[in-house]
Amino acid sequence: MRVVRFSHDDVIRFGIVDETDLVVLAGDPLFAGFDTTGERVPLAEVALLAPVIPRSKIVCIARNYRDHAAELGNEVPTEPLMFLKPNTSVIGPGDAIVRPPQSQRTDYEGELAAVIGRVAKNVSVEDALDYVFGYTIGNDVTARDLQKSDGQWSRAKGFDTFCPLGPAIETEFTPSPDVRIVTRVNGEVHQDGTLGEMVFSPAEFISYASHAFTLLPGDVILAGTPAGVGPFVAGDVVEVEITGLGTLRNPVRDA
Structure with a gap:
């Protein structure tokens, strides 16, 4: 559905x-x-x-694609590297991403988003996907300059409008390795990868996250982004397309 x-x-x-x-x-x-x-x-x-407004949290998996880690000069993590985004960063399809005046470079990061359907704590990898309600598309918008200057990521990843989600939650979606994720800016392809390129699978990172945080219904986990991240400016339109989930489209404006 x-x-x-x-x-x-x-x-x-x-x-x-x-x-x-x-x-x-x-x-x-x-x-x-x-x-x-x-x-x-x-x-x-x-x-x-937005098909869901998390009542608790958005958990994000960083550097979950080897090529993306490499393009930013980072090592590939040996276990999932997590951070949180506030639920106030969520917007829906067609809503504007607002570039804050504090940042001179704001980037797109197209991602698969898993929506948790029931309370999950210390779940096994084998059982982890049983706790997923469905999947949607996310964009982990990032103030790249602030990410580098702050030394931690809360501000750079957490501005209002920095977590577009949508357009729908697909409850029968299977995150198979051949599923393609493509990000376009003004119709031009900038990211083009598959879920098979992820370092940690959805089952692995959901299980891992559940051993740190109790995952609640409506929590969202962003699965990481392929290589090709880059900036956008006011007037651009960013589209993230995932096979079987549709296209999440958002215009960009300055604050």
Whole structure:
């Protein structure tokens, strides 16, 4: 199922995509299941929002592609390297990424995003994917100059609008090695990789994260980005496409 969060007649609701319509759900499926209201709304009449706003945290896996680690002059980690983004950084498809005045270089990082579906603590690699509700697309926007100057990543990765998510959560998606992830700026390809290039698989990094933090329903884990990261400027449009998940598209503006 493709689950979306949407606004219609100034009311925020959840739905399941059924061709050109949305089947309206009675509540947030992460907490209320998939009961429907019996209503159908044309997709063309709604505004899609970020499909999930994490109630707790966004866990990010850094340097999870060897070529990306190399392009930034970093070693490949021997175990998952994690950091957190605040939930206030989340925006949805079509929302503007806002370049903050504190930064002179703001970069895109197209990524797979796993959405946790139930409480996970100290789970095994073998069981880790059983805790995933579904997958969506993310963009780990980064103020690259601040990442280097601050010595830690909270500010550089955590500005408002620095975590676009969407357009939908696909509950039946399989993160197989041949799944392709492509990032474009103004239609030009800048990143082109596959999930098979990841150093740590989703099962491995979800298990690892669960041994550090209790993962809660609605938490999001960003899986790392392929090589090809780079800057964007006001007026650009950034698109991240993942096979089977669609395309996340966001314009860019200055604050």
